[in-house]
Amino acid sequence: MTKQTGERPGRPVTAARALAPKAALLAVLAEEGNLTRAATALGVPQPTVSRWLAGLSAELGTPVVVRDGRGIRLTKAGSYLAESAQEALAVLARGWRRAEAAADPERGEVVLAFLHTMGELRIPELLRAFRAEHPNVRFTLVQGAKADVLERLRAGTVDLALTSPPPEGPEFVAVELDRQELVVTVPGGHRLAGRRGVRVAELAREQFVGMKAGFGLRQLTDDLCAAAGFTPRHAFEGEEVDTLRGLVAAGLGVAILPAAEWALPPNVVEMSLRPKANRVIGLAWVTEEPLTPAVLSFRDFAVTRGTRRTKQEIRRTARR
Secondary structure (H helix, E strand, C coil), X not given: CCCCCCCCCCHHHHHHHHHHXXXXXXXXXXXXXXXXXXXXXXXXXXXXXXXXXXXXXXXXXXXXXEEECCEEEECXXXXXXXXXXXXXXXXXXXXXXXXXXXXXXXXXXXXXXXXXXXXXXXXXXXXHHHHHHCCCCXXXXXXXXXXXXXXXXXXXXXXXXXXXCCCCCCCEEEEEEEEEEEEEEEECCCCCCCCCXXXXXXXXXXXXXXXXXXXXXXXXXXXXXXXXXXXXXXXXXXXXXXXXHHHHXXXXXXXXXXXXXXXXXXXXXXXXXXXXXXXXXXXXXXXXXXXXXXXXXXHHHHHHHHHHHHHHHXXXXXXX
């Protein structure tokens, strides 16, 4: 049997909302013990303060203050409210400090999501260059597949996403930052290993090792193979390019991957695709989402730096 208390459902919440504007008054009264000084400290007319106290007493059904000589003091009920008010104000003060920091382009926080395939070199390079100019900006980094990264961006749990290919449609704004050449990666001794270039159609009978479904690089591989007239048979699926190169080195399959930015592991050979194909890397954010100054600063830095790199890559490709 449910005990009947006579309390209206939701009444504490409703009362708390009504109390919120008066919380500072109770906290100041606990310190000052004087109505005039409390009103002055808050910048509120004394008659308004008196009405607030009367209203609180009427709502509770018991006084929140009583006279004490030439001043006033809080009753037990008033002390309970004042104690909670002081705790609430302390929380608000912490929130204000965090909001101030977020509004400062030199002290804010950036929550950046990116693909697993970008964590080894690209992200550290970008963050190192930015923090050389903005050393006090803090970063929270989130890795995931493209689908996961975009879902986090959509939900507002991250500010920016570095992904490939960049998302399309009105929901997101995306700027191309860079392009990576895609190559065929095979084990040493493979029948294609001595070639300078390979057509995707020549891989139709091969077993592939590739990224799991939902990763942008997996979608690129599937699209290239579909354009060549076949569906790749994946013997192994992973989440890290280095792992896939290791599987290739072990002779477990071939892969279409970005050209290595570090030295290749032993027994791995890369060959250009014919015709050439690139992975486009973009920075994305939600169209209607306001960005804090720190996020805007990092976004503009990344776009400027990335746009410059992309133009250089286009020129290098044109000279080949």
